[in-house]
Amino acid sequence: xxxxxxxxxxxxxxxxxxxxxxxxxxxxxxxxxxxxxxxxxxxxxxxxxxxxxxxxxxxxxxxxxxxxxxxxxxxxxxxxxxxxxxxxxxxxxxxxxxxxxxxxxxxxxxxxxxxxxxxxxxxxxxxxxxxxxxxxxxxxxxxxxxxxxxxxxxxxxxxxxxxxxxxxxxxxxxxxxxxxxxxxxxxxxxxxxxxxxxxxxxxxxxxxxxxxxxxxxxxxxxxxxxxxxxxxxxxxxxxxxxxxxxxxxxxxxxxxxxxxxxxxxxxxxxxxxxxxxxxxxxxxxxxxxxxxxxxxxxxxxxxxxxxxxxxxxxxxxxxxxxxxxxxxxxxxxxxxxxxxxxxxxxxxxxxxxxxxxxxxxxxxxxxxxxxxxxxxxxxxxxxxxxxxxxxxxxxxxxxxxxxxxxxxxxxxxxxxxxxxxxxxxxxxxxxxxxxxxxxxxxxxxxxxxxxxxxxxxxxxxxxxxxxxxxxxxxxxxxxxxxxxxxxxx
Numbered sequence: 001x002x003x004x005x006x007x008x009x010x011x012x013x014x015x016x017x018x019x020x021x022x023x024x025x026x027x028x029x030x031x032x033x034x035x036x037x038x039x040x041x042x043x044x045x046x047x048x049x050x051x052x053x054x055x056x057x058x059x060x061x062x063x064x065x066x067x068x069x070x071x072x073x074x075x076x077x078x079x080x081x082x083x084x085x086x087x088x089x090x091x092x093x094x095x096x097x098x099x100x101x102x103x104x105x106x107x108x109x110x111x112x113x114x115x116x117x118x119x120x121x122x123x124x125x126x127x128x129x130x131x132x133x134x135x136x137x138x139x140x141x142x143x144x145x146x147x148x149x150x151x152x153x154x155x156x157x158x159x160x161x162x163x164x165x166x167x168x169x170x171x172x173x174x175x176x177x178x179x180x181x182x183x184x185x186x187x188x189x190x191x192x193x194x195x196x197x198x199x200x201x202x203x204x205x206x207x208x209x210x211x212x213x214x215x216x217x218x219x220x221x222x223x224x225x226x227x228x229x230x231x232x233x234x235x236x237x238x239x240x241x242x243x244x245x246x247x248x249x250x251x252x253x254x255x256x257x258x259x260x261x262x263x264x265x266x267x268x269x270x271x272x273x274x275x276x277x278x279x280x281x282x283x284x285x286x287x288x289x290x291x292x293x294x295x296x297x298x299x300x301x302x303x304x305x306x307x308x309x310x311x312x313x314x315x316x317x318x319x320x321x322x323x324x325x326x327x328x329x330x331x332x333x334x335x336x337x338x339x340x341x342x343x344x345x346x347x348x349x350x351x352x353x354x355x356x357x358x359x360x361x362x363x364x365x366x367x368x369x370x371x372x373x374x375x376x377x378x379x380x381x382x383x384x385x386x387x388x389x390x391x392x393x394x395x396x397x398x399x400x401x402x403x404x405x406x407x408x409x410x411x412x413x414x415x416x417x418x419x420x421x422x423x424x425x426x427x428x429x430x431x432x433x434x435x436x437x438x439x440x441x442x443x444x445x446x447x448x449x450x451x452x453x454x455x456x457x458x459x460x461x462x463x464x465x466x467x468x469x470x471x472x473x474x475x476x477x478x479x480x481x482x483x484x485x486x487x488x489x
Contacts, residue, residue, distance in 0.1 A: 004028050004050070005047075005049045009036060017082070041061070048151060136192060139201060159204045160233065162199070162250035163219075169351075181193050189203060216233065230254055230257070234268045260363065328367070362415070395408065399438040440478060455482055
């Protein structure tokens with residue numbers, strides 16, 4: 001909300017401008033009025049103002065003199081002068097005073113709103129520039145201007161949320177770095193980059209909690225995002241300076257409660273239970289050691305999968321699973337020299353596995369392959385870039401078939417986890433998003449080339465059995481209904 005001071009020695013004219021702002025310029029708020037230049041200058045010396053609207057001809061101090069002195073007090077202030085005089089010298093004086101616009105009486109509503117909209121655009125641009133510096137500094141606990149803080153946020157309260165798409169990267173710091181933060185624009189939120197490209201911090205103006213959660217859900221599930229996500233929010237609105245405390249608490253909640261393959265919206269609570277580090281029992285470790293020494297790989301795989309089933313049933317958090325997996329690796333390495341010699345590499349690969357796994361079972365299957373499958377993709381001659389190119393070509397050539405991640409994995413001889421990693425490493429999208437893009441682009445081209453095709457025929461040609469579902473995906477991707485290209489069936 002931008003603050004306005006109106007100065008005019010004629011009350012009807014003053015009220016007219018005030019009413020226009022109240023009714024037609026909702027981004028502006030009249031903070032004060034004055035009936036003389038002297039009163040206006042006194043108000044400006046005590047209160048921050050974004051826009052001064054003043055009559056040019058008043059008893060005592062003129063509007064031009066007020067504009068000049070206002071500019072000295074507040075160099076960034078915007079100024080509109082209203083006058084009943086059309087002579088050149090007045091307009092020249094206004095220009096020299098550095099005013100934004102010069103309006104002649106009688107002022108029409110359309111002209112005034114047009115000028116206000118123009119000034120709002122400039123104010124928005126300046127605000128965005130300041131915010132791009134200020135909000136990251138606040139989030140990281142760095143030094144920032146208290147004047148800028150007061151100007152942009154004042155005593156207003158905000159709602160915060162912290163989002164992670166995909167699983168946690170267990171190697172990430174629990175602290176933010178100022179250099180890693182950027183602010184893209186968004187309709188409902190100010191958005192900060194988190195610790196990596198899979199994290200965002202949202203700051204929303206205070207409003208109904210239900211509306212905030214609705215907008216949060218829409219933002220989380222935006223097209224192209226990873227399949228699973230975890231979001232942490234505070235139910236109570238807070239002043240903007242509380243953001244770093246929220247971030248610290250949100251990261252703690254996320255670190256302890258992120259669950260592999262599960263969508264979660266978590267609330268920060270005043271009292272959170274302590275989490276003990278999970279450990280495998282001595283009997284489980286002894287049993288696993290026996291299986292490894294006997295060399296029975298089928299039993300080892302079955303054992304790992306049974307652990308995954310138990311963890312999934314318990315909904316064990318990722319952090320706990322990560323510790324248990326590392327314990328498994330170390331125990332197996334003690335009795336398997338080939339694994340022990342590459343233990344460091346195995347642990348690094350395990351960090352990647354747990355970051356991109358879509359389920360507990362997928363994680364344990366990937367861990368088994370990492371430890372015991374000599375035909376694993378890591379031993380093949382193809383580079384990750386070559387594998388990714390192969391996967392992309394296969395999708396491009398086969399999108400019209402009932403194509404899924406597993407069929408691409410079967411073609412390449414790799415796991416779904418590894419395929420997800422390839423897309424994350426070599427593209428800006430996910431497997432599902434890329435497949436959808438291929439299908440939608442092909443559908444648009446087909447509709448333009450053959451406008452007489454029925455909806456079900458177009459859907460079938462790009463890999464969809466259900467024309468209704470195709471229409472839903474098409475509208476979500478393009479923003480248009482299929483009927484804008486082809487006739488209704």
